Amino acid sequence: MKKPTLKSTLPVSLLNGVKESDLKRHEFIVYMHKCINGLYIGQSDDMVRRWRQHNEAAFNTEHRDYNQKFKGYIRNFGFQH
Secondary structure, three states, X not given: OOOOOOOOOOOOOOOOOOOHHHHHHOOOEEEEEEXXXXXXXXXXXXXXXXXXXXXXXXXXXXXXXXXXXXXXXXXXXXXXX
């Protein structure tokens, strides 16, 4: 079985007129990722760090969240869909 590899970039789209500077002004950001079989909704005070954590967990077979559906989605499809 081929070992999954960590993606080096994490594309993020800002919608509804939200700008990067808006992300830095708020204490927390609620975000959504559309998956084939539903939505993943989360929150973070640092979006870059949080997406990196999702990505790292998706490709680390020893991470406790490795088998979550969303992590499998990241491995199979990446963050773009």
